[in-house]
Every structure is written in C-alpha cells, then in structure tokens.
Amino acid sequence: MNPLKWGLIEPFYKLAIGEDRQGQVNTIIKMVGLPLVGIFFFLMLWQAAAVNINTSLGQFPGPVQTYEQFVSLQEEAQAEAVKEHKFYERQEERNARKLEKNPEAEIKVREYTGPPTFFEQIWRSLVTVMSGFILASIIAIPIGIVIGLSSNAYSAVNPLIQIFKPVSPLAWLPLVTMVVSAVYVTDDPTFDKAFLNSMFTVLLCCLWPTIINTAAGVATVTQDLKNVSQVLSLNWWTHVRKIVLPCSIPMMFTGLRISLGIAWMVLIAAEMLAQNPGLGKFVWDEFQNGSSDSLGRIMVAVIVIGIVGFFLDRGMLILQKAVSWDKSSDIR
Amino acid sequence: MSINTGRRTFLKTTALAVSVAMGSLAYAAGAYALGDPEKEDLKFGFIKLTDMAPLAIAYENGYFEDEGLYVQLEAQANWKVLLDRVIDGQLDGAHMLAGQPIAATIGYGTKAPVITPISMDLNGNAITVSNKTWKAMKPNVEMEGGKPKHPISAAALKPVVESYKDEGKAFKMGMVFPVSTHNYELRYWLAAGGLNPGYYAPHKGDSSGTLDADVLLSVTPPPQMPATMEAGTIEGYCVGEPWNQQAVFKGIGVPVISDNSIQKNNPEKVFGLREDFYEKYPNTTIRVVKAMIRAAHWLDAENNKNRPAAVKILSKPNYVGADYKVIANSMTGTFEYEKGDKRSEPDFNVFFRYNATYPYYSDAIWYMTQMRRWGQISEQKSDDWYKDMAKKVYRPDIYKQAVDELVADGTFKKSDFAAVYDTDGFRGVQDDFMDGIPYDGSKPNDYIDSMKIGLKADKQL
Numbered sequence: 001m002n003p004l005k006w007g008l009i010e011p012f013y014k015l016a017i018g019e020d021r022q023g024q025v026n027t028i029i030k031m032v033g034l035p036l037v038g039i040f041f042f043l044m045l046w047q048a049a050a051v052n053i054n055t056s057l058g059q060f061p062g063p064v065q066t067y068e069q070f071v072s073l074q075e076e077a078q079a080e081a082v083k084e085h086k087f088y089e090r091q092e093e094r095n096a097r098k099l100e101k102n103p104e105a106e107i108k109v110r111e112y113t114g115p116p117t118f119f120e121q122i123w124r125s126l127v128t129v130m131s132g133f134i135l136a137s138i139i140a141i142p143i144g145i146v147i148g149l150s151s152n153a154y155s156a157v158n159p160l161i162q163i164f165k166p167v168s169p170l171a172w173l174p175l176v177t178m179v180v181s182a183v184y185v186t187d188d189p190t191f192d193k194a195f196l197n198s199m200f201t202v203l204l205c206c207l208w209p210t211i212i213n214t215a216a217g218v219a220t221v222t223q224d225l226k227n228v229s230q231v232l233s234l235n236w237w238t239h240v241r242k243i244v245l246p247c248s249i250p251m252m253f254t255g256l257r258i259s260l261g262i263a264w265m266v267l268i269a270a271e272m273l274a275q276n277p278g279l280g281k282f283v284w285d286e287f288q289n290g291s292s293d294s295l296g297r298i299m300v301a302v303i304v305i306g307i308v309g310f311f312l313d314r315g316m317l318i319l320q321k322a323v324s325w326d327k328s329s330d331i332r
Numbered sequence: 333m334s335i336n337t338g339r340r341t342f343l344k345t346t347a348l349a350v351s352v353a354m355g356s357l358a359y360a361a362g363a364y365a366l367g368d369p370e371k372e373d374l375k376f377g378f379i380k381l382t383d384m385a386p387l388a389i390a391y392e393n394g395y396f397e398d399e400g401l402y403v404q405l406e407a408q409a410n411w412k413v414l415l416d417r418v419i420d421g422q423l424d425g426a427h428m429l430a431g432q433p434i435a436a437t438i439g440y441g442t443k444a445p446v447i448t449p450i451s452m453d454l455n456g457n458a459i460t461v462s463n464k465t466w467k468a469m470k471p472n473v474e475m476e477g478g479k480p481k482h483p484i485s486a487a488a489l490k491p492v493v494e495s496y497k498d499e500g501k502a503f504k505m506g507m508v509f510p511v512s513t514h515n516y517e518l519r520y521w522l523a524a525g526g527l528n529p530g531y532y533a534p535h536k537g538d539s540s541g542t543l544d545a546d547v548l549l550s551v552t553p554p555p556q557m558p559a560t561m562e563a564g565t566i567e568g569y570c571v572g573e574p575w576n577q578q579a580v581f582k583g584i585g586v587p588v589i590s591d592n593s594i595q596k597n598n599p600e601k602v603f604g605l606r607e608d609f610y611e612k613y614p615n616t617t618i619r620v621v622k623a624m625i626r627a628a629h630w631l632d633a634e635n636n637k638n639r640p641a642a643v644k645i646l647s648k649p650n651y652v653g654a655d656y657k658v659i660a661n662s663m664t665g666t667f668e669y670e671k672g673d674k675r676s677e678p679d680f681n682v683f684f685r686y687n688a689t690y691p692y693y694s695d696a697i698w699y700m701t702q703m704r705r706w707g708q709i710s711e712q713k714s715d716d717w718y719k720d721m722a723k724k725v726y727r728p729d730i731y732k733q734a735v736d737e738l739v740a741d742g743t744f745k746k747s748d749f750a751a752v753y754d755t756d757g758f759r760g761v762q763d764d765f766m767d768g769i770p771y772d773g774s775k776p777n778d779y780i781d782s783m784k785i786g787l788k789a790d791k792q793l
Binding site: 181 | 372373380391394397400402403404405407408409413420422555556558559562578582583584647649650652653654655658
C-alpha cells in the first residue's frame with residue numbers, strides 16, 4: 001500500500017515532483033474542479049428555488065439556513081454535553097451520600113437520561129444498520145451458497161425468494177414489532193426493543209440481494225474448475241472452501257453492496273414510521289415540532305443521510321474492488 | 333343508647349388520636365417514612381403538547397432526581413402508540429388522555445388495568461376551524477364592539493354544515509383519539525349547538541363514531557392537525573396547545589372557542605401507569621407523584637411567574653419543539669383567536685390552582701357519561717357501576733400518600749391541599765357547562781338522560 005499511489009494524492013504528488021505537469025493538471029481539474037463546479041451550480045439552483053417556495057412554516061431553507069441549523073445542532077450537542085457532565089456529578093454526590101448513610105447500599109451509575117443529540121442519532125442509525133446488515137449477511141451467504149450449489153435446493157427455495165423479495169420491509173415492520181414485543185421479554189434487557197425492531201426490519205431487506213447474488217456467483221463456477229475439483233477428488237467442504245468461495249466472492253460483494261444501500265434507505269423510513277431512535281426519528285420529530293427551524297433541520301438531516309449513505313457505499317466499493325479478481329473491470 | 337353512642341365516639345376518637353400520633357411519629361423521623369424507590373430507571377412517554385409540562389419541569393428542575401429517580405422522557409407518535417407502549421411495558425408511565433386509563437380498564441379498545449394517581453392539568457384545548465369555514469360562519473356570530481362575542485356556539489356553524497349537506501358533501505372535523513377529552517369536548521360543543529356528531533356502536537363492530545352524524549369526526553395525531561387541515565382533509569379540529577395557536581401563526585385557521593368556555597376548569601390530561609407497576613413499585617410511584625406535584629406547583633406559582641421559563645423549556649425540540657412565541661401565546665395567560673384578536677385567558681392552562689392535580693372520581697365519571705352518551709359504552713350501566721369503575725382507575729389514595737410525604741418533609745403546608753383532606757372524591761354539582769346543564773357525579777344516569785342529543789337510559793343502537 002503506497003499512499004502516493006492513492007487516487008486522490010497521486011496527481012498532486014506527481015505535480016509536486018514535476019512529472020507530466022499538463023496531464024496532472026487535467027486530472028486534478030477532472031477529479032476536484034468539475035465536482036466543485038457541479039456542487040456550486042447545485043447550491044445556486046437550490047438557493048434560487050428555496051426563495052421561491054413559501055411554506056406555512058416560512059421560507060424553504062436554502063444552503064445558508066441549512067448551514068446555520070447545522071451549527072445550531074452542534075451548539076445544542078455541546079450544551080447537552082455540559083448538562084450530561086453535571087448529571088454525572090450530581091449522581092456521584094447522591095451516591096456518595098447514599099453510601100454515607102448506608103455503606104452496604106447498592107450503588108449503580110446510570111446513563112445520562114437526557115435526549116440524544118443529533119450526532120448520537122447518526123451513530124445510533126449507523127450501529128443499527130450495520131448490525132442488521134451483518135446479521136443478514138451471516139444468514140444470507142450460506143443460504144446463497146447452498147442454493148447455488150444444488151439446483152434442487154434452488155428450485156425449492158426460489159419461489160419463496162421471489163415472493164418475499166419485492167415485499168417492502170416496511171410492510172414487515174408491524175409484524176416485527178409485534179413479534180419482538182411478544183418474544184423478547186426480559187427484566188434487564190441488553191438491547192432495547194426499538195433497536196431490535198429496526199434491526200430486524202433492516203435484516204429482512206438485506207437478505208434477498210445477497211442470497212440471489214451469492215447463488216448466481218456460485219453458479220458461475222466454470223466447468224473447468226469443477227472438473228479440477230473432481231480430478232483431485234476434493235471432499236465437499238474443501239471444494240466449497242477452495243473452489244466455490246473464491247470464485248463467487250466478487251458476485252457476493254455485489255449483492256452485499258446492493259443490500260447495504262437498500263438497508264440504509266429502509267432504516268431511515270422504518271425509524272420514521274416506528275419512531276425508533278435514529279436519524280429517521282430526528283426527521284419526524286422535527287416535522288412534528290413545526291417550528292420555524294424545523295425545515296432547516298430536516299434539510300441538515302437529509303444531507304447527512306445522503307453523505308452517510310455515500311460513505312457506506314464507498315466502503316463497500318473498496319471492499320468489492322479489493323476482492324474482485326478482474327482488476328481491469330470498471331466497478332463504480 | 334346515649335351511653336353507647338358516647339362510648340363509640342370515645343373509642344373512635346381514641347383510635348383516631350392513636351393513629352394520628354403514630355402517623356406523626358413515623359414522620360418525626362423526617363422524610364424517610366417513604367422507602368427508597370424500588371425501580372430507579374424509568375421511561376415516560378408524552379405527546380408533543382404544552383400540557384406535558386409537569387413532566388418536563390419535574391425533569392429539568394431536578395424534582396425526579398430529588399426523589400432518586402432517573403427518568404427518560406420520550407415523545408410518542410400518537411395516543412394509540414403511547415397507550416400500547418405503556419400496556420406492554422416499554423414505557424413505565426405516560427402523559428395520557430383522561431379517557432385512556434378509563435377506556436382501557438372498562439375494555440373499550442385494548443383492555444388492560446391502567447390507573448391514574450394524579451391529574452396533570454385543567455383546560456388547555458380549543459376548537460379551530462379553517463379560514464374558509466370561519467368566513468362562512470362569521471356572519472352568524474354575534475358581534476360585540478367590532479369583535480365576535482365569545483363563547484361562540486356551534487349554532488353559528490350549523491348553517492355551514494347544512495350547506496355542505498345540501499351539496500351532498502360531508503363536513504369533516506378532527507380530534508385526537510376516540511376516548512380523548514377533545515372528542516368529548518368537540519361533541520359537547522357541536523351537540524350544544526344542535527349538531528349531532530354521531531354515535532359509536534361497539535357491539536356491532538362500529539368504531540367509527542359516525543352513525544347518524546351531521547359532522548364526521550376522525551382521528552388525527554395532535555402535531556399533524558394543522559397540516560391535515562391545511563391539506564383540506566378536515567375543516568376544523570379540537571386539539572391541545574400549541575396546535576391551535578400554530579394555525580393562527582400559519583394563517584390557516586381560526587380558533588373559535590377554548591375548552592374553558594365549554595366547561596369551566598375541565599379536567600384534562602392525567603398521568604397513567606399500569607396497576608401492576610404500582611403494586612410492584614409503590615415507593616417509586618409515590619415518588620413520581622411527589623415530583624409531579626412539585627412541578628405543577630412551580631408552573632402556577634406566584635401568578636404564573638415561571639411560565640416564560642417553562643415555555644423556554646417546552647420549546648426545546650425534544651419536548652414540544654414549536655416556536656417560543658407560539659407556545660407562549662397560550663401558556664402566559666393570553667390566547668389569540670382571529671389573527672390580532674388576542675384575549676386575556678389567565679386560566680387557559682391550569683396546572684396546580686383549583687386542585688388541578690387531585691384525581692376526582694367525579695371527573696372519571698363525567699368521562700364515562702360521555703362514553704355512554706355517544707355509545708362507546710353500548711348499554712345502560714347502574715350508577716354504582718360508574719362509581720366502581722372510577723374507583724378502579726382514579727387513585728386519590730396514592731395521591732394522598734404523596735401529599736402526606738410532601739407535607740411531612742416541609743415542602744408544602746397542609747393548607748395547600750385543601751381538596752385532599754376534606755373531600756370524598758366528588759366535586760359536588762357542577763353547573764358551569766356552556767349549555768347550562770348541571771352535572772352531579774353521584775347521579776351519572778340522571779345526567780346522561782338530561783342531554784338533548786345523545787343516547788339515553790337503556791337505548792341501544
């Protein structure tokens with residue numbers, strides 16, 4: 001891994017050491033300049049449109065108002081951190097007094113009870129989407145491999161996949177909510193129910209693209225390789241490990257990437273609908289607040305959701321490129 | 333005979349004296365009469381309305397922490413979700429519509445034993461109509477010094493509804509939940525003005541409440557009211573604050589009457605929790621009530637001087653979240669009707685005055701009379717049934733324990749709680765309804781029969 005070879009740094013480095021100046025400048029313009037031009041025109045259009053949209057909550061927020069709300073969200077988070085600090089101080093005092101009165105008293109340190117800040121909501125959504133996605137992958141990949149290997153298993157399972165695949169995971173949400181409430185009954189829960197509801201909803205939408213793509217990847221193992229495996233008389237497990245898995249990994253990652261993209265979209269919607277903590281709830285709460293800041297804050301959330309989604313996708317893309325054999329193929 | 337009576341009285345007095353002495357002995361030890369809370373981490377739900385204020389204040393002013401409670405407050409999407417989450421234990425308690433614990437206990441909707449040890453406020457609602465409807469009904473409103481004369485009767489709306497009927501269209505209005513105060517208030521107002529808001533018939537599976545209706549009422553969650561009216565789905569609504577003032581600020585509607593004018597100082601929200609929660613965690617429950625009484629007192633203290641501070645807290649996005657000026661309009665003693673027509677309403681929201689926190693049985697019974705009136709209770713019940721049900725749901729006994737604690741630890745004087753120490757739980761005859769019909773909580777059936785519009789006696793649809 002040579003950092004100087006990384007796409008973003010390479011042209012600047014080459015420009016600095018004076019290698020193919022004109023070429024590097026062109027690359028930089030294409031890589032940095034054109035996107036900036038695009039973003040600039042978008043901001044102009046946004047501003048122009050915003051001043052012409054008057055809602056009953058005031059003017060539609062333009063880039064400036066959105067930025068102001070972002071700053072105010074940051075300030076709120078800082079204020080909340082101060083309150084949190086004081087909360088722990090008071091708690092310590094109270095616990096100390098309790099111990100003074102009764103040295104055997106049971107002391108517990110409690111989490112801050114205040115409202116989650118915007119940034120905590122982002123984190124919460126990320127944790128939820130990744131938990132659901134990883135759990136779904138653990139279930140979907142083995143199923144994909146099995147049905148990819150055996151055409152009989154494929155015939156048996158395929159109708160189910162075809163029926164469940166188009167179901168919006170949001171249609172599952174009421175069922176998931178009721179089942180989790182009924183089944184997950186403990187006095188001291190490790191996970192709260194809202195988290196499980198969101199996570200299982202994400203899981204249900206992450207399964208299908210991964211299963212289908214894994215199965216397709218497994219099915220593309222060429223006859224030559226299968227023959228090799230037979231000639232070497234590899235047992236079933238070694239055959240899967242040495243031949244099938246390496247061959248199907250690129251396709252598998254294609255499925256995973258689609259899954260993660262869908263998962264992120266679904267999560268936000270699920271959070272809005274079920275009022276589960278996270279960015280979706282933030283948007284819905286702001287909509288309900290109906291304050292003059294609300295639209296600006298929703299806009300901040302929209303942009304953050306987009307950026308997070310973008311980074312999730314880039315992350316998967318890097319993984320996909322890393323495991324793909326055909327380095328010449330243009331994956332984007 | 334006379335000796336006997338004398339002896340009995342003597343015995344009674346002695347017993348009373350002993351128990352009082354023992355009581356004060358227990359309190360002599362200071363505030364420690366009440367044990368530690370059995371459960372310290374609590375999660376309470378609320379709906380984005382200004383009358384959730386006692387919860388926010390008890391949290392922000394540290395009253396919950398003073399009781400050793402670590403409380404999380406969480407806004408809920410709508411009243412149904414809130415009730416379900418209390419019943420299935422995701423929430424330990426919640427800011428509730430007074431009708432919710434009652435309906436849950438008698439089994440209208442989800443059946444579950446839900447109780448209330450404290451009432452959260454009086455008044456706080458209003459009925460708002462869209463600009464279009466206001467324009468149509470204004471000519472029928474009596475004027476006084478260039479401004480509409482209040483309270484405005486639904487009689488002014490009647491011709492508008494009839495014109496809709498003539499065009500074959502339905503006149504639709506919104507309320508927040510089938511057993512909400514708002515539903516009953518809107519119905520009361522409409523019926524007092526000669527309009528039938530329709531009946532429920534749960535025994536026939538009809539839960540829409542629109543049988544024989546002149547005006548169709550439907551459910552919309554409070555914060556969505558202005559948006560729903562703006563979209564033209566409903567022509568008006570009855571909701572708590574700040575969603576009436578929001579309509580004025582947005583310029584989409586005009587409040588026509590506040591609920592204080594429908595019934596003076598009517599009971600509004602309550603704090604609801606499961607009965608088994610109280611049985612399992614009695615100290616916790618009493619401590620919660622203590623903290624909320626302190627919060628209510630703070631909200632009304634010294635002629636509402638803390639209200640601006642309260643509004644600032646409520647306007648935070650995690651509580652009500654509407655703009656300061658919108659919430660302040662009703663919370664600081666004024667209310668704006670038609671834009672610019674700002675009137676003084678010092679009692680628009682009452683949290684402590686007039687025994688606002690005491691859970692009167694007669695309040696519970698009034699709600700049940702309205703449930704019977706509109707068919708939610710489908711058959712006639714005896715007066716005793718109403719009383720038994722009220723006693724199951726409303727728990728002044730828990731409230732009294734909390735007050736005793738607060739008096740014992742010196743936070744309050746006994747005289748602050750006149751209602752607690754000399755009431756049988758009934759307010760006595762109330763004759764402050766806009767249609768002048770008096771209500772006597774001890775005779776619910778007579779009251780139901782005295783209504784002009786509504787089911788009577790043994791009538792079943």
